[in-house]
Amino acid sequence: MxxxxxxxxxxxxxxxxxxxxxxxxxxxxxxxxxxxxxxxxxxxxxxxxxxxxxxxxxxxxxxxxxxxxxxxxxxxxxxxxxxxxxxxxxxxxxxxxxxxxxxxxxxxxxxxxxxxxxxxxxxxxxxxxxxxxxxxxxxxxxxxxxxxxxxxxxxxxxxxxxxxxxxxxxPVRPGVLALRDEPFPPFMEDGIFRVLVTGGSQGARVLSEVVPDGLSMLPPALRSRLQVTQQCRAEDLEAVRNRYASHGIPAELATYFEDMAATLADAHLFIGRAGASTIAELTAVGRPAILVPLPIATDDHQAANTREMVKAGGARSIRQSRFEAKELAKQINAMALRPDTLATAAHAAWNCGRxxxxxxxxxxxxSFGGADMMEVIRVGANNARGASQGAEVGQGAARESAR
CATH class of the missing domain: 3.40.50.2000 (Glycogen Phosphorylase B;)
Incomplete structure (x- = not known):
């Protein structure tokens, strides 16, 4: 259609x-x-x-x-x-x-x-x-x-x-959707490893407390290549900056990033919450993620949001009760120690995009209130495009009569 x-x-x-x-x-x-x-x-x-x-x-x-x-x-x-x-x-x-x-x-x-x-x-x-x-x-x-x-x-x-x-x-923002046909940023064994960390519009304190220490526990082969971009609460900025400095990890910190699409474009790995818009953007672009569902979300919907991406192999989910530096380092190491593993996860995330x-x-x-000729596709499957990424789209009859 x-x-x-x-x-x-x-x-x-x-x-x-x-x-x-x-x-x-x-x-x-x-x-x-x-x-x-x-x-x-x-x-x-x-x-x-x-x-x-x-x-x-x-x-x-x-x-x-x-x-x-x-x-x-x-x-x-x-x-x-x-x-x-x-x-x-x-x-x-x-x-x-x-x-x-x-x-x-x-x-x-x-x-x-x-x-x-x-x-x-x-x-x-x-x-x-x-x-x-x-x-x-x-x-x-x-x-x-x-x-x-x-x-x-x-x-x-x-x-x-x-x-x-x-x-x-x-639906996602046009600026983010424009990145869908761009390749995953090169990730070599001796290249920069860019990690993006966000926690919603105001940042998340648990991310500010756990992520710097978790990244410091990575094997030297990964830790020495890190470049972190992290969104923090204003009151946490100085403490997080000092924590990264103590670990010798270069980090760009801000309470808000004006051009999140550009920031996401360069990222090799995302760490953050599992809001619907966040996951839609990660899958639209094809970025692997470590997701920490908000524990107080109504009906635990953020945990449910992670299911599809995790099952596909594009993300790992860590409950906040288990979100500690050692566990984070373990999961990052499993995803990123070899370049092909991270690229495969990125491809899996891309396949989940709509x-x-x-x-x-x-x-x-x-399809409502228009001419009789107007019909709408009932989308029965992932409609991502690409030779190996694409999936067939169900074309069943789906016209709804306006009552």
């Missing part, structure tokens, strides 16, 4: 997402693709999402009330009132823009947006970025027209909903 272009009439779509990068990154990628196809796109989110860096200039943001349902039932009445108010505001918005479909990406702001759409018989789609169906997407799974997933295996997704599931992948995710997701949402 995403190969030859077909004439499309201009329509309106509304994207609804929580205000975190995990929800908004795929939403922004879809917005870019729909806008490129000539459609009009609006965003429903919260205050954080409306002001988050990276929001496309063409994407108008609408902030709706969205109550949070915490563990304390005393707060639920207020949350329900906020949702009802947001639902009413969403319906007024839809009367104005007349969307062909409303697409939810998880997070509480998606609740009133999806409720308003379903009250007006507007087709709805949800996209799940993680390998565990999130709370909001679980709430709507039985009522939406389609469920787009980033992984072939998704926990807490009921079998009875399988007929409406479409495996599309997790570079057409934004296009396939756009095909799916375009």
């Amino acid at each position: 995403s190969g030859a272009e077909v004439p499309r009439s201009s329509r309106h779509f509304v994207l609804a997402a929580g205000g975190t990068g995990g929800h908004l990154t795929p939403a922004f990628a879809l917005a870019h693709e729909l806008e490129r196809r000539g459609h009009h796109v609006a965003l429903v989110t919260d205050e954080r999402g409306a002001n988050i860096p990276g929001k496309p200039d063409f994407l108008t943001a609408h902030v709706l009330p969205a109550g949070r349902f915490g563990k304390n039932p005393l707060g639920w009445p207020r949350a329900i009132m906020a949702v009802l108010k947001g639902r009413a505001m969403a319906k007024r918005l839809y009367e104005t823009v007349q969307p062909s479909a409303v697409i939810g990406f998880g997070g509480y702001p998606a609740v009133p947006a999806l409720l308003g759409a379903q009250a007006m018989d507007i087709p709805t789609v949800v996209h799940e970025q993680n390998a565990v169906l999130g709370r909001v997407n679980r709430l709507f799974a039985g009522r939406v027209n389609a469920i787009a997933t980033a992984y072939g295996e998704v926990d807490r997704l009921k079998t009875k909903h399988s007929a409406k599931v479409h495996l599309v992948g997790n 570079p057409q995710a934004a296009s396939d997701l756009a095909d799916l949402v375009e």
